[in-house]
Amino acid sequence: MRIGILTSGGDAPGMNSAIRAVVKSAIYNNMKIFGVKCGYRGLIEGNLIKLNFSSVDNIAEKGGTVLKTSRCPEFMKEDGRKKAVDTLKKFQISGLIVLGGNGSFKGAEKLSKLGINTIGLPGTIDNDLNYTNYCIGFDTTLNTVLDCIKRIKDTNSSHDKTTIVEVMGRYCGDLALYSALAGGGEIISTPERKLSFDDICEKLNKNILSGKKDNIIIITERMYDIEKLQKYIEDKLNISMRGTVLGFLQRGGSPSAFDRLLAGKMGVRAVQLLLDGCTGRAVGIRDNKIIDVDFKDIDIENHNKKLEYELLNMLL
Amino acid sequence: MRIGILTSGGDAPGMNSAIRAVVKSAIYNNMKIFGVKCGYRGLIEGNLIKLNFSSVDNIAEKGGTVLKTSRCPEFMKEDGRKKAVDTLKKFQISGLIVLGGNGSFKGAEKLSKLGINTIGLPGTIDNDLNYTNYCIGFDTTLNTVLDCIKRIKDTNSSHDKTTIVEVMGRYCGDLALYSALAGGGEIISTPERKLSFDDICEKLNKNILSGKKDNIIIITERMYDIEKLQKYIEDKLNISMRGTVLGFLQRGGSPSAFDRLLAGKMGVRAVQLLLDGCTGRAVGIRDNKIIDVDFKDIDIENHNKKLEYELLNMLL
Amino acid sequence: MRIGILTSGGDAPGMNSAIRAVVKSAIYNNMKIFGVKCGYRGLIEGNLIKLNFSSVDNIAEKGGTVLKTSRCPEFMKEDGRKKAVDTLKKFQISGLIVLGGNGSFKGAEKLSKLGINTIGLPGTIDNDLNYTNYCIGFDTTLNTVLDCIKRIKDTNSSHDKTTIVEVMGRYCGDLALYSALAGGGEIISTPERKLSFDDICEKLNKNILSGKKDNIIIITERMYDIEKLQKYIEDKLNISMRGTVLGFLQRGGSPSAFDRLLAGKMGVRAVQLLLDGCTGRAVGIRDNKIIDVDFKDIDIENHNKKLEYELLNMLL
Amino acid sequence: MRIGILTSGGDAPGMNSAIRAVVKSAIYNNMKIFGVKCGYRGLIEGNLIKLNFSSVDNIAEKGGTVLKTSRCPEFMKEDGRKKAVDTLKKFQISGLIVLGGNGSFKGAEKLSKLGINTIGLPGTIDNDLNYTNYCIGFDTTLNTVLDCIKRIKDTNSSHDKTTIVEVMGRYCGDLALYSALAGGGEIISTPERKLSFDDICEKLNKNILSGKKDNIIIITERMYDIEKLQKYIEDKLNISMRGTVLGFLQRGGSPSAFDRLLAGKMGVRAVQLLLDGCTGRAVGIRDNKIIDVDFKDIDIENHNKKLEYELLNMLL
Incomplete structure (x- = not known):
């Protein structure tokens, strides 16, 4: 089984920890793993590299993303996405892990509908994804x-x-x-x-x-x-x-221990989901447990932080 | 209602954040709050000070404990604990919050049996208390x-x-x-x-x-x-x-965001428990929720970290 | 001999290290040392405190200034300065160390002309004083x-x-x-x-x-x-x-090793100058040696950094 | 003109800043510059790489040394040094910059006597070279x-x-x-x-x-x-x-501003010395000025720090 990983949208600390975890656990599961450079643009342009243990050596502590990232307007259009699918087919990649925020997940959802198994990992310092308590980078x-x-x-x-x-x-x-x-x-x-x-x-x-x-x-x-x-x-x-x-x-900046741990756990789950044949799902953490939800259940609107705001009354 | 707080055993980053939260929420609840200096020794020696907003101003980010801490052999003996109770009665303090590790909780449990309402907050970098996912400082x-x-x-x-x-x-x-x-x-x-x-x-x-x-x-x-x-x-x-x-x-070192938040939430709960007339309980966090358990259910032996050790196989 | 110290203008990291050095070496030289709170305003308002070893314990590593600082328009006027001199006389203080930038030195120069022995220590992150290679904080x-x-x-x-x-x-x-x-x-x-x-x-x-x-x-x-x-x-x-x-x-932020050392050396020199009966001088460092110059020789205009700009051509 | 650079002995923060400065100013002076991997061992084994702008991009802030370092017993013997000279001749390298401490300088001195122009840059956290106020890394x-x-x-x-x-x-x-x-x-x-x-x-x-x-x-x-x-x-x-x-x-750890600046200035001087046909000299800083001295005038015994120890009396 051959899978890919890309980082998309704004970079977030911990993305490299997630890449490391995905590569390590993919190899552990006898998969071949490819890194797509510069987000969805790399998919369109066929800019992929084979990843192995030495690719991710000592990267867990580095800020930013070694795979680079971008915002890619061409991928917003059907034509761009078709090129992306062609690239994946050419590389015989059947599963893709997308590390990014809400916009990146929308792209991943569309790829999923085009037959590529896609899994999302939440990487955004804004913590604006409602399905998970914490995003990588926050x-x-x-x-x-x-x-x-x-x-x-x-x-x-x-x-x-x-x-x-x-x-x-x-x-x-x-x-x-x-x-x-x-x-x-x-x-x-x-x-x-x-x-x-x-x-x-x-x-x-x-x-x-x-x-x-x-x-x-x-x-x-x-x-x-x-x-x-x-x-x-x-x-x-x-x-x-x-x-x-x-x-x-x-x-x-170098990611915190929390983000490095979170990224590690989430990365392992993402690979497992692809192994299990899942698609169109985003990995998260809720109540200290790694979860996964359907892309369509993700929302950036409704942030229920009642308890926290009540605490504020006492602590300020 | 008058309550006290002390820090005991080895210091841990975030203890000051917890002290701040306890003081703020005690005052919010119209309590009077006293700080005991140097752990149980301060109780025996009657070394207490009144705390107010300005006592905890800008301390959340400081390492160590502004109340100081100690290990106190005299408190291990019944005679020492009797003196401690006398001090608390003299100050008309009916509830005590103890911030420390397992040894400190043992002392708190004994005070509880002597009629002082006591609540424990887990402050130890070792993270060796089995009832809580995280201790303050870890x-x-x-x-x-x-x-x-x-x-x-x-x-x-x-x-x-x-x-x-x-x-x-x-x-x-x-x-x-x-x-x-x-x-x-x-x-x-x-x-x-x-x-x-x-x-x-x-x-x-x-x-x-x-x-x-x-x-x-x-x-x-x-x-x-x-x-x-x-x-x-x-x-x-x-x-x-x-x-x-x-x-x-x-x-x-200055406590991390995670420890400052954890200490804040736990501190508020500790005050609430005293308000509710509880005693002999330790506050913790499990599955991202603040909990409290009876002192007798606390153990430092059984650390179940199966999932984490399984992850290690994939990530190393 | 009784001397005073104040911090004035914008705060800079290392000011506390300088205060510590001044206090330690003043006491070493059998002087009495007073801290003026909030810069020149404290002089006008008579807001002074006696300083001793415990006042400066563990402050060398702290950012900001424990004496607080301010900009004081009243001191710009003759009337304000007269009040300041009265305060110093009342406290029998014959020498004053002023820690700040160019504006603060202008004030110190005027006090010097009113008969108070004044010495300046350069504390400004801008490094805009031409007589010294480095200012405390830079x-x-x-x-x-x-x-x-x-x-x-x-x-x-x-x-x-x-x-x-x-x-x-x-x-x-x-x-x-x-x-x-x-x-x-x-x-x-x-x-x-x-x-x-x-x-x-x-x-x-x-x-x-x-x-x-x-x-x-x-x-x-x-x-x-x-x-x-x-x-x-x-x-x-x-x-x-x-x-x-x-x-x-x-x-x-906590001052760097360089600023802490610089502040230490400069503070010792400032006390020595007062001991020697000097006035109207600012302490600096030039070619790795502590120096002192007359206030009137200080300029913020002429920054000769030819060598550094030549280096830039090679290093960018 | 073709020159080389190597790092030897214990690593020190700022070595990468020095490498960057050497490469940048070598290219500025139309030289070709080679990096020797793993210290003198790389010279013996012929492990050299061509360096250019992109080799040193964003390395100034990194700890350790990108060229790697080693202690090399073989180079202690004449036979090993002969191999080193052969390598340099094979690469047509006529000048070598050695970044390290006293032991590394001894090796450089011997190479110098074998006809290779060598310049030393002091890189050691111990600051134990008496000819310079500061070593890179201290x-x-x-x-x-x-x-x-x-x-x-x-x-x-x-x-x-x-x-x-x-x-x-x-x-x-x-x-x-x-x-x-x-x-x-x-x-x-x-x-x-x-x-x-x-x-x-x-x-x-x-x-x-x-x-x-x-x-x-x-x-x-x-x-x-x-x-x-x-x-x-x-x-x-x-x-x-x-x-x-x-x-x-x-x-x-990431080098401090001071070490990055010192390494930059020293690196430029080292290249200039090779340009000028000098050999057997070590670059230093004394009284805030970049200097160079003959290897034979270097000593690690005599540390004259009288002034500093006198200051201690006042500051402790």
Whole structure:
């Protein structure tokens, strides 16, 4: 049995750990395993390489993806996907593991309907896939965010000042939410529980009056114009403060232990599913158990984090 | 209602995050909360301080424990425990949260029998408590171990050499096991699945013959004389190699996101249990859910990690 | 002899190491040493505390400043400065060590003229003081910048893309220059050697054509509108790329070994100068030797980095 | 002109930065540059590869050495060196840059006498070469040591305990000395200023009596039996304490900014020296200026660190 693996969409720390696990367990199961370079583009262009133990030696600890990734508009069209299938047939590859986010899974689902057995592995720092508690990359980025905030706190507490910190997440507030739960900030606004400018001012003012002068306000990207928010608070509370966008450094870095373990377990399951003849399924983790669900049951809309938001009330 | 919190036994990263969560949620619930300094010794000596928001400001990210800890032989005796109860009565404290490992829980259980409501929070880097998937501190130490191994790998791969790395864990192999699962090593021996010197040589030789010349052999402390093991391998395989004991740096450092979150959730539950009049129970996490169990159901012997050891076969 | 120390302006990593060294060597020399809280504001408000060994215990490794800092408009006026002198007289303090940047030194110079012996220690991550090779904080921030760039490179090389990285430095290009010299980027523009949009495009295009597709363009803050620059390059070279502003996280974090050592040596010299009855002088390091110069010989304009820019030609 | 570069002896962080600089500036000067694999062994076995820009792309930030290194007994003999010269002649290589410590320089000196122009670059974490203020790798390891000590301090201060920390350095005390100067420890013993067991006890006792209960005792490797020292102190002062050997993790890790810059400047100078027809010289840095000296003027015995030891008196 010959299978392939590709990484697609934005890179996430832990992708290399997943590639390693897939290659190791594929070989353990007597499969031949091919790496597709640069995501779906590599499928279209026939850019594949044979992978073996030495291909994945010492990569588990590396950020990014050794297979490279891309966003590929051509694959959005039927014609592109036909080329991809032709490539897979040429290489006699009957199963494909796709490591990426929601967009990448949509592509995988279409390939599945074209007769290629496809399995998805959730690799995205945004943690915006509702079927799994954690995506590969989220824990690393969360640690990076908390490390950045720790640095910012050095300055905040030296100056008795407040800083707005904008973190990634696209339309999902998990990075902001978990950062706050972990004690990384005093005020938080996410797409799931959005605060108005006045709400934020009120909370901040309450903190300052109670003697807590260095505050971190964590917000998810795409929610506000951060400069406007800063100006609004400064004017309303008559203070001077700052805002910072953490930006692209959140994506990179050596993966955390959690992400490396998660990627390892998920990678093994993905190979097992292909062995079992499954297709159109995404691997996840729920309640500490590795699961798999049909692609059509995946949603990025409905994030039920009630318990976590209740905890916030007590911990902030 | 007045409650107390103490940290006991070896310190673990995340203890401060737990203290913060306990204080915040105690105040949220209109309790008065006291910190006992230096573990059970502080109880005996009456060394308590009132805690409030500012006591726990910006401590979630700090390693160690701001309340300090100790091992206290006097508390092992009935006389010592009587003094401890007297102190608690003097301070009108009816509930006590104990943050520590198995030994600390034994003490808490005895206090419970003397009429003090006690709740345990699992804080130990060894992860050797069988009732909970994770203890506070384990994830941070695992990340520290993997970071150290990454550094050692730089030298190993520059010299094409192998290094034996001894990690902590007392009688529990989890630190070694998870490090290996995460891709931190090629050969692993733990109390739960101990390899003989010859087993290790055989595996190492197989790797070297297949072209993998830089190997990490991870072993749990207290299993072997590491110098003897090194000498045995060198003689048998006619190679030169090295051994290193990671040592006490594994205990410290700023807690990881995972440990900070875990400590937060567990701390809130501990306060809730005291509110509900419970006693003699330890908080844990199982299958991603916060749980609590009776102290008498806690064991450090039986670590069922079958699934993980099966995974190892595929991932090493 | 009684002396004081204050930190002023923006905080910088290593300030605490300097405070520790000043306190330790003041006590060694039988002086009494006072810490002024919140910079010059503390002088005006009489907010001083006595410092001793335990005040500086385990602070050398902490970011920010335990004495806190501020910008103080009142001190800009003669009236404010008179209040400051009154405070110092009240505390019988005859010598003051000021830890900060150019603005803080201007204040110190004025105090010196009012009869207070003042000595400056250069604490600024911008490294924009021309009389010293290095300011306290610069090396730490340089390491932070390189660490952030390393993370960004993970994504760049996974996507074969280029990122513009804006670093701090006010009007001084050292952070950008040294980051590039250290191999942190392929193209660099600083106030001292500014590239036009077209220069940048030309260099980038040359790299891409030669096969180097993941590039880092490092720019100093305040030079360009980063979004305009990104758009310009994208349009001209018909590529997709990204820009990121590292922002306030560059200020914080535990100081590097270099900054801790530098702060230690400089702190000792500052105390010695006060012992010797000197005033109006700033401590620096030149050619690996601790020096001191008159405040009036300090300039932030003339940065002679010819050798370094010549090196760049070879190393990029 | 065709030149070669090899790394020899123990690896050190920053070696890759030096390789990058040598390759870049060699190409800038229209030379052809070859990398010798595995140190002198590669010379004997003819294991050389052509290096170009892409060979050194993104390696500046990597620990270890991409050229690999070894200790090579065969090269100690005349016969081995003759083979090495033959290889160089076969490849028409007239100049060789050797990156390593004192032992590697001895080999380079002998090659020089056999008619090969050789230049040495000092790469060793021990900093034990007397002609240069800093060797490549020392600053990174110093940061690693301070980071480890910071972790150990978390535990020490939680338990009010003292730990002995043994650091690397062979017969040179710089790592211990600079760690202590940077505020990493309270008591220090180095080959250059060795304390007796009783000296250490006396200092420690003084600290404990003055209220400083968590102490770090830094010692250089090869000086004492650390377990005996621990036992001696425990018995004499009637305390419980700990000892830890930092070990091989000190060698690895991503190089610091300082080492990356130093390696860059030194690498450029090495190429320039070969261009100028020089041989038998080692590159160093003294008083912040890149220098070069004759191999015969290098010594590892005489470390004049008077100033630093005087500073210690004030800073501990």
